[in-house]
Amino acid sequence: MRKLAIVPALNEERAIGGVIDEIKAFDSTFDVLVIDDGSHDRTAENAAAHGARVVRLPYNLGIGGSVQTGFRYAFTHDYDLVARVDGDGQHDPGQLTALLPVVLGDVADICVGSRFAGSGGYRSSGTRRLGIRILAGTVSLMTRQRVTDTTSGFQVLNRRAIALFAQDYPHDYPEVEAAVMLHKHRLRLAEAPVTMREREHGSSSITALRSVYYMAKVLLAVGVAMFRRRATPVEDA
Amino acid sequence: MILAGQTPLKVSIAATVASLILLGVVLELIRSRRLRERYALLWVLTGVVLVVLSAWRGGLNTIAGWLGVETYPPAVLFAVSLLFVLAVLLHYSTVLSKVTDENVILAQRVALLELEVSELRSETPEGRPAPAEPRAAEPAAPAR
Numbered sequence: 248m249r250k251l252a253i254v255p256a257l258n259e260e261r262a263i264g265g266v267i268d269e270i271k272a273f274d275s276t277f278d279v280l281v282i283d284d285g286s287h288d289r290t291a292e293n294a295a296a297h298g299a300r301v302v303r304l305p306y307n308l309g310i311g312g313s314v315q316t317g318f319r320y321a322f323t324h325d326y327d328l329v330a331r332v333d334g335d336g337q338h339d340p341g342q343l344t345a346l347l348p349v350v351l352g353d354v355a356d357i358c359v360g361s362r363f364a365g366s367g368g369y370r371s372s373g374t375r376r377l378g379i380r381i382l383a384g385t386v387s388l389m390t391r392q393r394v395t396d397t398t399s400g401f402q403v404l405n406r407r408a409i410a411l412f413a414q415d416y417p418h419d420y421p422e423v424e425a426a427v428m429l430h431k432h433r434l435r436l437a438e439a440p441v442t443m444r445e446r447e448h449g450s451s452s453i454t455a456l457r458s459v460y461y462m463a464k465v466l467l468a469v470g471v472a473m474f475r476r477r478a479t480p481v482e483d484a
Numbered sequence: 485m486i487l488a489g490q491t492p493l494k495v496s497i498a499a500t501v502a503s504l505i506l507l508g509v510v511l512e513l514i515r516s517r518r519l520r521e522r523y524a525l526l527w528v529l530t531g532v533v534l535v536v537l538s539a540w541r542g543g544l545n546t547i548a549g550w551l552g553v554e555t556y557p558p559a560v561l562f563a564v565s566l567l568f569v570l571a572v573l574l575h576y577s578t579v580l581s582k583v584t585d586e587n588v589i590l591a592q593r594v595a596l597l598e599l600e601v602s603e604l605r606s607e608t609p610e611g612r613p614a615p616a617e618p619r620a621a622e623p624a625a626p627a628r
Contacts (some may be wrong), residue, residue, distance in 0.1 A: 418588075
């Protein structure tokens with residue numbers, strides 16, 4: 248079984264090496280692919296020095312475009328399984344133990360690490376928590392399935408999900424819309440409780456000011472996604 | 485019989501001249517290949533419709549009557565041009581979205597190809613590209 252860890256990173260020169268080492272320490276059979284989304288620091292060099300393959304995007308594409316680059320790579324290089332781990336160190340690769348069995352046991356096509364599914368000690372500001380609640384509620388209604396964490400980028404995917412996302416993946420804040428897409432394509436989504444770490448360096452891409460804009464955009468995208476024709480996933484040869 | 489207002493002749497002339505200039509500029513841009521036909525179609529349509537409505541006063545008066553614009557028929561010209569401007573703007577947004585999507589795909593492909601090229605390079609000894617196969621000598625151009 249060929250396994251790939253996709254690590255999107257933007258200006259994470261201080262955290263990226265540790266993330267790669269942790270993935271390798273967790274399971275050395277994982278190939279690590281870092282997608283450098285137009286960083287202005289030494290993210291790519293540091294990632295390469297820690298033994299990762301590095302894709303350097305010519306300019307910033309945003310998280311959706313970066314992650315899709317990884318899915319395209321996984322698809323064309325015949326990987327059977329992808330683990331997505333953020334390059335800022337907030338995901339603990341050791342907790343892939345909670346996600347992997349769900350996909351390997353074919354219980355779901357994609358398993359998302361959720362901060363709210365279990366008794367995780369995740370703290371965040373009140374408004375942000377409210378936003379996550381609203382999104383989770385909306386997505387749960389649309390997919391007729393309880394989804395607790397729609398913004399988590401800590402995921403494990405099988406070949407079917409890789410094929411779909413290599414072909415079609417939402418842009419800016421993709422996880423919410425991706426959940427609806429999966430439902431429309433009748434792929435199975437599952438959540439597993441994880442805890443996430445405080446960011447070690449840098450700052451989150453979602454600031455308080457942008458949250459409202461973000462919410463409106465995501466709700467529009469999700470609402471429209473329900474009425475969109477299904478993209479034809481590339482045939483899995 | 486609908487009692488429609490009349491379009492003043494001066495207004496009609498001025499509007500016709502303006503529309504003709506617009507149409508001329510559009511056609512010239514297409515001719516000199518500065519505007520692709522597929523993006524120009526809406527502009528040509530705009531120009532033609534405006535020229536017809538400006539020059540043909542009877543038509544404009546009648547349409548104004550249908551629409552209930554009783555006092556000043558040239559107001560219909562404003563409405564029509566506004567609609568076309570909105571159509572063109574919306575068209576631009578779709579074009580821009582398409583170009584953005586294509587740009588993303590291009591960037592992804594370039595990045596993946598770069599990775600592949602650098603990996604192929606490092607597989608050859610001394611990290612340099614393998615010497616290209618000597619090409620079969622091109623047949624010399626027949627001397628005349």
